[in-house]
Amino acid sequence: MIDLDFALIGHQDSWRAVADVLAVLRGPQRTPLPDDEIRDIFPWIPPRALCYVDVDSVVGAKARGVYIDSFIPPDRLDAACVRENLARVRAAAANAIHAGAKIVSLGGFSSILIEGDFDQLPEREGTVFTTGNTLTVAYIVQSIRKMCALEDRDIRSSTLLIVGATGDVGSGCARCLAPLVRRVLLFARNVERLRRLAAELEADGAQVEVATDLQQFSSEADVVICAASLASPALLLGRIASHAIVCDAGYPKNLSPRGEMPGAKVFFGGLGQITGGMRFAPDLHGILNRHPFPDVVHGCLLEGVALALEGRFEPFSKGRGAITPERVKEMETIAARHGIYLAPLYNADGPLEAAGCSWR
Amino acid sequence: MEPIICLDPSPTECTSPPSSAPIWQDVLAHAMTGELLAAMNYASLSEICSDPAEVADALEHAQNERGHAAAFAAEGRKIGVDVSNNVEAKHWKRLRGTFLQCIAERDFIGCLIVQEIMLESFALASYSRVAKVAPGSLGETFARIAAEEEEHLAHAVAILKTERARDAQHFDDKVYRLHLDVMTTLAQMLAKDCKDGHCEVCHASCVKPSLFEVSLSAVQLRGASLQQYLKTLDMLGIPGQVTLTWVTQLPV
Numbered sequence: 001m002i003d004l005d006f007a008l009i010g011h012q013d014s015w016r017a018v019a020d021v022l023a024v025l026r027g028p029q030r031t032p033l034p035d036d037e038i039r040d041i042f043p044w045i046p047p048r049a050l051c052y053v054d055v056d057s058v059v060g061a062k063a064r065g066v067y068i069d070s071f072i073p074p075d076r077l078d079a080a081c082v083r084e085n086l087a088r089v090r091a092a093a094a095n096a097i098h099a100g101a102k103i104v105s106l107g108g109f110s111s112i113l114i115e116g117d118f119d120q121l122p123e124r125e126g127t128v129f130t131t132g133n134t135l136t137v138a139y140i141v142q143s144i145r146k147m148c149a150l151e152d153r154d155i156r157s158s159t160l161l162i163v164g165a166t167g168d169v170g171s172g173c174a175r176c177l178a179p180l181v182r183r184v185l186l187f188a189r190n191v192e193r194l195r196r197l198a199a200e201l202e203a204d205g206a207q208v209e210v211a212t213d214l215q216q217f218s219s220e221a222d223v224v225i226c227a228a229s230l231a232s233p234a235l236l237l238g239r240i241a242s243h244a245i246v247c248d249a250g251y252p253k254n255l256s257p258r259g260e261m262p263g264a265k266v267f268f269g270g271l272g273q274i275t276g277g278m279r280f281a282p283d284l285h286g287i288l289n290r291h292p293f294p295d296v297v298h299g300c301l302l303e304g305v306a307l308a309l310e311g312r313f314e315p316f317s318k319g320r321g322a323i324t325p326e327r328v329k330e331m332e333t334i335a336a337r338h339g340i341y342l343a344p345l346y347n348a349d350g351p352l353e354a355a356g357c358s359w360r
Numbered sequence: 361m362e363p364i365i366c367l368d369p370s371p372t373e374c375t376s377p378p379s380s381a382p383i384w385q386d387v388l389a390h391a392m393t394g395e396l397l398a399a400m401n402y403a404s405l406s407e408i409c410s411d412p413a414e415v416a417d418a419l420e421h422a423q424n425e426r427g428h429a430a431a432f433a434a435e436g437r438k439i440g441v442d443v444s445n446n447v448e449a450k451h452w453k454r455l456r457g458t459f460l461q462c463i464a465e466r467d468f469i470g471c472l473i474v475q476e477i478m479l480e481s482f483a484l485a486s487y488s489r490v491a492k493v494a495p496g497s498l499g500e501t502f503a504r505i506a507a508e509e510e511e512h513l514a515h516a517v518a519i520l521k522t523e524r525a526r527d528a529q530h531f532d533d534k535v536y537r538l539h540l541d542v543m544t545t546l547a548q549m550l551a552k553d554c555k556d557g558h559c560e561v562c563h564a565s566c567v568k569p570s571l572f573e574v575s576l577s578a579v580q581l582r583g584a585s586l587q588q589y590l591k592t593l594d595m596l597g598i599p600g601q602v603t604l605t606w607v608t609q610l611p612v
Contacts, residue, residue, distance in 0.1 A: 025608040037612045040552070044583035045607075046590055048600025066601075095600065282605075 105304030132300025164228025
């Protein structure tokens with residue numbers, strides 16, 4: 001067993017990504033596996049490490065980790081496969097514990113499945129877990145402020161809609177942004193949770209409206225955070241301003257600037273960038289992190305990396321609905337100290353700004 | 361690492377009609393051939409064991425495997441088919457050849473890796489799948505033999521973990537060398553289609569395209585076998601990223 005600082009648990013979000021990963025493992029001298037063979041074999045692979053990850057801090061700290069894939073097939077992310085996928089996440093967590101990782105970040109769907117309830121994970125000694133949601137919230141909030149600045153919008157006069165408002169990420173964003181905007185619209189499925197969150201925000205002076213149906217809102221939003229994936233982007237139509245700023249922070253990300261929302265400024269949220277250096281062995285650079293800018297990683301995974309560089313092996317983000325502006329500030333400060341910043345903004349069509357324009 | 365889950369991505373659980381006898385005939389022929397080969401391998405193993413207890417153990421294993429082969433033949437008779445076997449069939453012959461090479465080198469550990477880790481993983485996974493869909497006593501026999509193979513596997517894993525603890529790199533190199541021979545052959549046997557001609561075990565044309573009639577498929581059997589193999593290698597402590605690379609490099 002090699003002592004590791006961190007482990008990142010993730011999965012591939014497209015069959016193209018799966019094919020690319022397997023092509024690297026198979027090696028250049030062998031013909032790539034045909035797509036049908038990949039789809040046949042992939043679901044049977046038990047969760048396991050794919051590569052080592054070495055990260056350098058801008059202040060000289062170094063951390064070694066491992067990326068563990070839960071091998072959730074990209075077409076099995078739906079509710080019908082929850083039990084199977086939970087089993088995969090638990091097995092991936094067992095891998096991380098066995099590998100001796102001091103801190104484990106739950107990336108992508110893994111965090112959504114566990115919902116911050118670490119009692120669902122295997123017994124562990126010397127390994128802590130974090131959902132990584134605090135840094136995700138930090139980067140979503142930063143990106144909203146940055147996009148408003150780039151578009152010359154006054155955030156204080158904005159109406160903010162949060163889709164998936166009662167989740168850990170959605171509620172964290174609501175707490176951070178409610179004091180900055182004119183009005184907040186909270187959308188989620190659970191009306192009781194919505195009311196509790198609204199009461200909390202109103203107690204701090206925010207103007208809040210809640211709904212379990214987007215059509216119920218009395219006004220349209222000009223800033224939108226999708227903290228949960230929408231069944232269809234068309235659901236937003238009619239409820240948002242044509243020029244709205246839309247942060248796609250759900251998983252999987254499925255909002256496109258083309259099609260139904262041609263005037264909207266859509267971008268992917270919750271992403272950070274490592275500026276001190278990151279290496280994979282074997283070299284899955286640009287394959288595990290498929291973004292138009294180098295060393296961009298989901299905030300949820302970066303939280304474990306930042307805490308490892310800081311030497312703070314603690315379950316920074318756990319449970320549901322516990323993310324506060326103070327904790328967000330603390331987390332983004334830790335990350336920034338090691339050169340981990342908000343990633344340059346982009347969407348499905350490509351970059352929205354040049355590289356090297358990180359918001360620091 | 362002890363695997364904590366049993367991933368089973370494909371639906372199963374249904375029984376097959378009596379008209380499926382020719383399909384079961386071929387399924388049984390493959391299983392019986394594998395068991396007879398295992399019996400031969402254990403008998404050969406007994407010849408290189410120096411410890412009398414190990415000799416007795418190997419001979420007992422050989423006897424058990426012969427019993428399994430006889431049980432499969434008996435199941436064939438129950439559904440009115442003769443179950444043939446062919447340990448000289450091209451794939452099986454190659455597998456036997458690799459094992460005999462280990463015998464020639466008096467490599468007890470190599471023998472265990474080939475028979476217990478590779479071939480038994482394949483048998484355990486395949487039998488378990490068949491047991492879920494085979495009707496009546498046929499399914500019960502496959503389930504019973506799968507359980508016995510699982511015990512063999514656990515016994516071998518305990519021995520091999522101790523061996524690996526002595527020199528992990530040397531052990532892993534040996535597993536990889538044998539993997540290239542044995543698992544390449546098994547991958548060809550388990551391919552969706554037999555691209556290199558008749559397997560010389562099926563009594564007529566290849567059984568694989570007909571497996572769906574008994575709620576099986578070559579894809580399932582291959583997937584389950586590779587999964588069991590990876591889990592077994594995990595149990596030995598070989599790093600998961602290493603074994604994944606081995607498996608992804610197999611022919612399809």
